[in-house]
Amino acid sequence: xxxxxxxxxxxxxxxxxxxxxxxxxxxxxxxxxxxxxxxxxxxxxxxxxxxxxxxxxxxxxxxxxxxxxxxxxxxxxxxxxxxxxxxxxxxxxxxxxxxxxxxxxxxxxxxxxxxxxxxxxxxxxxxxxxxxxxxxxxxxxxxxxxxxxxxxxxxxxxxxxxxxxxxxxxxxxxxxxxxxxxxxxxxxxxxxxxxxxxxxxxxxxxxxxxxxxxxxxxxxxxxxxxxxxxxxxxxxxxxxxxxxxxxxxxxxxxxxxxxxxxxxxxxxxxxxxxxxxxxxxxxxxxxxxxxxxxxxxxxxxxxxxxxxxxxxxxxxxxxxxxxxxxxxxxxxxxxxxxxxxxxxxxxxxxxxxxxxxxxxxxxxxxxxxxxxxxxxxxxxxxxxxxxxxxxxxxxxxxxxxxxxxxxxxxx
Amino acid sequence: xxxxxxxxxxxxxxxxxxxxxxxxxxxxxxxxxxxxxxxxxxxxxxxxxxxxxxxxxxxxxxxxxxxxxxxxxxxxxxxxxxxxxxxxxxxxxxxxxxxxxxxxxxxxxxxxxxxxxxxxxxxxxxxxxxxxxxxxxxxxxxxxxxxxxxxxxxxxxxxxxxxxxxxxxxxxxxxxxxxxxxxxxxxxxxxxxxxxxxxxxxxxxxxxxxxxxxxxxxxxxxxxxxxxxxxxxxxxxxxxxxxxxxxxxxxxxxxxxxxxxxxxxxxxxxxxxxxxxxxxxxxxxxxxxxxxxxxxxxxxxxxxxxxxxxxxxxxxxxxxxxxxxxxxxxxxxxxxxxxxxxxxxxxxxxxxxxxxxxxxxxxxxxxxxxxxxxxxxxxxxxxxxxxxxxxxxxxxxxxxxxxxxxxxxxx
Numbered sequence: 128x129x130x131x132x133x134x135x136x137x138x139x140x141x142x143x144x145x146x147x148x149x150x151x152x153x154x155x156x157x158x159x160x161x162x163x164x165x166x167x168x169x170x171x172x173x174x175x176x177x178x179x180x181x182x183x184x185x186x187x188x189x190x191x192x193x194x195x196x197x198x199x200x201x202x203x204x205x206x207x208x209x210x211x212x213x214x215x216x217x218x219x220x221x222x223x224x225x226x227x228x229x230x231x232x233x234x235x236x237x238x239x240x241x242x243x244x245x246x247x248x249x250x251x252x253x254x255x256x257x258x259x260x261x262x263x264x265x266x267x268x269x270x271x272x273x274x275x276x277x278x279x280x281x282x283x284x285x286x287x288x289x290x291x292x293x294x295x296x297x298x299x300x301x302x303x304x305x306x307x308x309x310x311x312x313x314x315x316x317x318x319x320x321x322x323x324x325x326x327x328x329x330x331x332x333x334x335x336x337x338x339x340x341x342x343x344x345x346x347x348x349x350x351x352x353x354x355x356x357x358x359x360x361x362x363x364x365x366x367x368x369x370x371x372x373x374x375x376x377x378x379x380x381x382x383x384x385x386x387x388x389x390x391x392x393x394x395x396x397x398x399x400x401x402x403x404x405x406x407x408x409x410x411x412x413x414x415x416x417x418x419x420x421x422x423x424x425x426x427x428x429x430x431x432x433x434x435x436x437x438x439x440x441x442x443x444x445x446x447x448x449x450x451x452x453x454x455x456x457x458x459x460x461x462x463x464x465x466x467x468x469x470x471x472x473x474x475x476x477x478x479x480x481x482x483x484x485x486x487x488x489x490x491x492x493x494x495x496x497x498x499x500x501x502x503x504x505x506x507x508x509x510x511x512x513x514x515x516x517x518x519x520x521x522x523x524x525x526x527x528x529x530x531x532x533x534x535x536x537x538x
Numbered sequence: 539x540x541x542x543x544x545x546x547x548x549x550x551x552x553x554x555x556x557x558x559x560x561x562x563x564x565x566x567x568x569x570x571x572x573x574x575x576x577x578x579x580x581x582x583x584x585x586x587x588x589x590x591x592x593x594x595x596x597x598x599x600x601x602x603x604x605x606x607x608x609x610x611x612x613x614x615x616x617x618x619x620x621x622x623x624x625x626x627x628x629x630x631x632x633x634x635x636x637x638x639x640x641x642x643x644x645x646x647x648x649x650x651x652x653x654x655x656x657x658x659x660x661x662x663x664x665x666x667x668x669x670x671x672x673x674x675x676x677x678x679x680x681x682x683x684x685x686x687x688x689x690x691x692x693x694x695x696x697x698x699x700x701x702x703x704x705x706x707x708x709x710x711x712x713x714x715x716x717x718x719x720x721x722x723x724x725x726x727x728x729x730x731x732x733x734x735x736x737x738x739x740x741x742x743x744x745x746x747x748x749x750x751x752x753x754x755x756x757x758x759x760x761x762x763x764x765x766x767x768x769x770x771x772x773x774x775x776x777x778x779x780x781x782x783x784x785x786x787x788x789x790x791x792x793x794x795x796x797x798x799x800x801x802x803x804x805x806x807x808x809x810x811x812x813x814x815x816x817x818x819x820x821x822x823x824x825x826x827x828x829x830x831x832x833x834x835x836x837x838x839x840x841x842x843x844x845x846x847x848x849x850x851x852x853x854x855x856x857x858x859x860x861x862x863x864x865x866x867x868x869x870x871x872x873x874x875x876x877x878x879x880x881x882x883x884x885x886x887x888x889x890x891x892x893x894x895x896x897x898x899x900x901x902x903x904x905x906x907x908x909x910x911x912x913x914x915x916x917x918x919x920x921x922x923x924x925x926x927x928x929x930x931x932x933x934x935x936x937x938x939x940x941x942x943x944x945x946x947x948x949x
Contacts, residue, residue, distance in 0.1 A: 219574060257804050276841030278761035297785045337765060341811055352918070353800035354748060354892030355731045358791045365801050369780035376777060390776050391811045394806055400752055400802045400823045400859070413813045414765050448811070507763070535563045 129237055129531065131176050131523040136229040137516055143170070143209065143225055144217040158252035158261070159187065159288025166209045167292070170249055172223075178230060181362050185298030186265035187251040187289075193231050195244050201310035202244040203533065205230060206263070206485055206527065208253035215254075216512025218317045218502070218519075224249055226315050226523035231246035242533050243310045252484045257285045263312075263444055263488035265302040275299060309495030310459060313529060314486050314523040318499035319507035329473035329521055331499035332464045335416035336480040336487040342411040344371065344432050347442040350397055350405035357526055361403050362440040365395060369405035371379060371435035375428050379413065383424050385479060386415040413457065415454050416479035452530030453528040454487035460496030460533065467528030471520055499524065539650055539881065540942065542718030544932040547640040548927055553580070554620065554636055555628040562922030565628050568661030569621040569672070569700025570598065577620045578703070581635075581660055588643060596709030597676035598662040598700075604642050606655050612721035613655040614944065616937065617642060617674070618897055619664035626665075627923025628813055629728045629930075635660055637726050638935035645785055654721045661896045668696045673900035674723075676713035680712070682758050687711060722871060722905030724940060725897050726933040728925050729910040730918035740884035740932055742910035743875050743895050745890040746827035747898040749864035751836060753822040755782065755843050758853040761816035766864060772814050772849040776806060779818035782846035790824065794835050797826040827864050828891035848944060865898035871944065878939030884932055909936065 131509070146169060147154040147162030156162040158536065170189055174181045180192040207223025227247040250262035257280040264270045275296045278285045289295060318324075323331045348362035370388045379388045392410035413428060415421045429445060436443035468475040480486075482499065491494035500518040514522075531537075557580060558565040559575030567573040581600055585592045591603040618634025638658040645656065661673035668691040675681045686707045689696045700706060728734075734742045759773035766899035783801045790799045824839060826832045839858060847854035873889075879886040891897075891908065900906035911929040924934075940947075 163806060184615070192641065240694060318766075319763065320768070321771070322768070339765070352730065352893060353802060353823055354750070354894075355729075355916075355918070356798075357731070358787065360732070363787075363800075365783060365804070369783045372776060372780045373784070376774075379579055385768065387767075387769055388776075389812065389814055390762060391806075391813050391815060392809050393806050395802075396805050398803050401800065401819050402802050403800055404802060410811050412764055476817070482763060483765075505766075509768075517906065 128525060129233065131229045131233045131520070131527055133520050134231070136225065136520065136523055137230065139225045140222070140519060143221050149214055149393050149510055151214070151510035153215055153512065154211050155214050156209060156211045156511045157256040158254065158472040159257065159292050161291070163210050165468060167249070170209065173228070177427055179202050179231070184302040184422055185294065185363065186262045186302035187292045188262040188302065189249040189264065191228060191236055195241050197371060198243060200243045201308055202246050202314040203530065204246050204248050204489070205314070205530070206250050206312060207250040207314050207316065208250045208485065210252055210256065212252050212254050212508045214510060215508050216510055217501060218512050218514045219319070219507055220253060220316055222514060222519055222522060223315045226526050228337055229523045230527045230530060234530070239536065245530065253485055256280050259509040260483060260485050260488050263485035266304050267488050267492045267535055268303040269488060269491065270299060272300065305335060306492035311457060312489035313460060313526065314484060314497040315526050316484060316497060316499055317502045317507065317512070319482055319502055319505065321505035323499060323501040324503065324505065326476065327474070328476045329518070330468045330475040330498070330525055331478045331500065332461055332475055332536045333480045333497045334461060335456060335492070336454040336484060337414040337416045338415050338418060339412060339420060339451040340419050341448035341450065343446045344404060344407055345408045345444040345446070346371070346436055347406050347444065348404065348440065351403040353401045353403050356403055359434055363403050364441055365404040365408040367435045367439035367441040368409050370438060371432050372409065374431040374435060378431055379424060380426050382427065383415065383420060386424055387411065387481060388413040388428065390459055399482065414481055418453050419454065426521070450474065454490035454495070456486070456490065456496040457494035458480040463529045463532035464496060464498050464525060466532050467525045470528050471521070471524055473525065540644065540695040540938060542644045542931070542938055544639045544931050546643070546696050547931065547934055550636045550640065551633070551930060558622065560625060562625070562921035564626055564923065565622050566625050567620060567622045568624055568667040570668065570703050574621050575702055576693045578660070581620065583640070590642070590646070593681040595713040596674045597713035598703045598705050599673040599677065599713065600660040602639060602642055602657040602658040604646055604654050608653060610723065611654045613657050613720055614941065615657050615659050615723040615724060615900070616725070616941070617659040617661050618727065619661045619896065621663055621665050621667065623665050623919045625921060626891065626919050627921055629923050629925045630715060630730070630918055631664060633728055633925060633930055633933060634726045637937050639748060639864065640934045641938045641941060644940070649949065653949070654945065656941065667691050668699060669777045671864040671894060671896050671899050672897035676710055677715050677849050678717070678766065678899050679714040681710060681901065683707065683711065704786035708824055717903035720736050720904040722868060723872060723897060723900035724937065725895060726937050727895060727908060727910055728913045728923070730893055730913055730916065732916035734910060734912040735914065735916065737887065738885070740929070741889045741936055742884055742889045743833060743872055743893045744908045744910065745872060745888045747865040747901070748825040748827045748865060749829060749832050750823060750825050750862040751832060752861065753815055754819055754857045754859060755822055756817060756819045756855040756857070757782070757847055758817050758855065759815065759851065761784055762814040764812045764814050767814060772812050775816040775818040775852055776815040778846045778850035780819050782843050783820065785842040785846060787841055790835060793838065794826065796830060797824065797831060797835055798892060799839065826891055829864050832864065863896070865901035865906070866898070867901065867907040868905035871905050874943035875907060875909050875936060876942045877943050878936045878947045882932070882935055883940050884936065
């Protein structure tokens with residue numbers, strides 16, 4: 128059975144962690160920052176030094192390409208990202224990319240002939256310092272000029288980063304590829320949670336990246352003197368918002384496991400110690416992997432909001448915010464990952480990804496799949512983020528076997 | 539039986555409402571604003587035109603004085619305020635002052651000889667545009683230089699107002715009077731609530747002005763990814779703060795009627811749709827008329843906060859804020875008001891004042907008492923504030939009879 132080169136792989140993992148290294152033991156490589164540019168240069172050198180074809184597109188996505196002898200073949204992308212959150216860890220993104228690169232080197236070393244082009248791709252700005260899963264959205268055509276002009280990370284930072292990398296609005300929009308030329312996308316990532324660790328699984332096979340819906344729920348009561356207005360005469364918007372939050376989270380936990388709901392922002396009017404709150408605006412965000420469950424959660428959450436408003440004599444305004452469709456992973460790729468795990472004698476389980484990843488962009492246009500390896504204590508976006516060397520090696524070996532499965536090569 | 543001059547009294551009520559009149563039918567006379575200065579000039583003219591002694595102290599408190607023939611007599615103050623909140627109503631403060639002035643004129647007209655000096659006093663800045671119950675606190679020595687330098691309404695506005703009225707920090711502090719020269723303080727005010735209206739009482743005799751205590755309650759949990767962190771693993775500070783607010787208000791309503799509690803401000807960290815709240819800071823304010831009840835409320839509220847923190851795995855920090863002692867009214871004056879009401883055939887009840895009034899300043903150093911007349915629908919600090927003419931006349935007549943009671947004059 129083919130396996131990756133453990134020594135080379137772990138050395139590359141150590142090397143990548145030098146770029147943007149922090150005193151705390153993590154890395155800080157925000158997208159297109161000087162530190163990100165350094166690791167990009169290093170990655171380009173690694174690609175060419177290993178005799179692979181190097182390419183970069185208008186969105187700054189860097190590729191190492193192992194071409195099939197069949198030049199009309201489609202391309203299987205193996206991807207992840209070198210960019211990190213500020214003061215992040217050395218595994219988030221980098222593990223997936225180094226594993227993919229090691230898979231490509233191992234296949235080249237073994238002289239395996241693939242029926243598809245194999246392309247390892249460093250996708251720009253997965254973390255959202257500038258816009259979020261940017262490189263993958265550029266490839267599938269989900270990046271708009273409007274967003275480039277008004278990015279969540281501020282236009283000035285985006286233009287600075289683009290100029291550092293020789294990119295422009297026009298080049299970003301030109302990175303769109305013809306989906307007909309893609310066979311699919313495969314990614315391995317650290318779990319950023321404790322489900323695998325707690326249940327002692329080696330591999331978590333993602334069946335769907337959750338969809339996200341959000342609301343601003345506004346409860347409107349009546350401002351009143353916090354002394355003279357008797358308690359039983361108040362229409363206190365904060366009472367209603369509090370009851371809603373508790374009822375909604377209880378309902379989601381009881382009926383929609385493993386779905387999640389969060390109340391992450393709040394605004395209260397008029398906002399004085401001695402005035403009964405007239406208006407509370409509460410941010411609600413909820414996630415699930417299946418669209419039918421997401422629909423049912425939405426109905427349940429709105430129901431609880433109406434009940435809370437009614438209970439406390441309030442008006443309710445429910446305003447929808449950003450949303451994201453669930454991204455189901457490709458069945459054939461999910462099976463390939465499971466088969467690969469079994470061949471390697473690794474335990475595996477199916478799970479949802481509750482965080483966003485580039486795989487969700489690709490799910491819109493091609494076969495897309497991803498799997499997780501355990502994160503110690505689930506710590507992530509933190510210098511203490513850690514995945515054991517054996518789990519890192521498992522990541523690369525499962526990816527190698529999955530690629531061979533997809534290629535129909537049984538060893 | 540002596541009664542006030544209804545026609546003159548209602549005419550004066552109409553006249554005062556011209557100063558700072560708003561299109562909506564209310565008045566806007568923030569303390570020491572140009573509009574407040576206009577009504578002050580008018581009041582001085584009314585005093586002198588009626589042959590009364592006029593005085594003004596260093597805090598800008600204006601007085602109409604009817605001296606007793608016994609020049610060593612103490613002084614009974616009848617007070618209230620002409621200042622209003624911005625865009626307020628025409629009864630809050632003004633009714634009490636016009637009623638007191640009419641009482642003084644009626645006593646003078648009737649040639650009644652009092653065993654004390656009778657002084658009607660327009661107290662500066664009751665509403666707190668600048669500092670709050672300012673004139674009365676200056677008189678009883680509860681105004682500090684620190685507060686003058688850092689007033690809640692901003693130093694610049696205070697100095698502007700003081701200069702408009704010819705006052706200074708030094709003059710404000712010089713307004714303190716020797717309590718030994720005071721017999722007491724009496725005030726009538728609109729209820730600013732619906733207790734009298736609903737129970738159909740003419741007069742509400744205040745037994746105590748409530749004490750106020752406040753806290754910042756900080757619940758500390760753990761920030762987490764609002765997707766990847768399973769619901770049952772979260773330490774969500776907002777869940778704890780919500781449960782605390784609901785439990786505390788239920789407890790206060792069940793066990794501490796007519797005490798009140800309010801949660802008027804909130805701050806949530808880090809404050810993003812997709813991050814589980816790590817920290818919630820909640821403003822808590824509670825009021826009761828008896829210090830023993832206030833103590834028990836404080837214990838109950840802290841207990842609920844600790845229970846909520848425990849239930850949701852949070853740390854609790856309880857930081858005390860501003861507080862105000864309850865101000866019990868003088869028994870003898872309370873009885874005088876009740877006797878006066880009965881002589882006039884008016885129904886009366888005892889109640890707490892849940893709002894602050896100048897009477898609470900005077901309660902620290904002398905006999906102090908106040909009573910309420912009904913406010914239609916309890917509306918206050920609003921141009922729609924309204925008290926019926928008969929209730930206004932009752933206010934003045936009860937005050938007249940109460941003064942005669944205190945003087946020991948039975949008619």
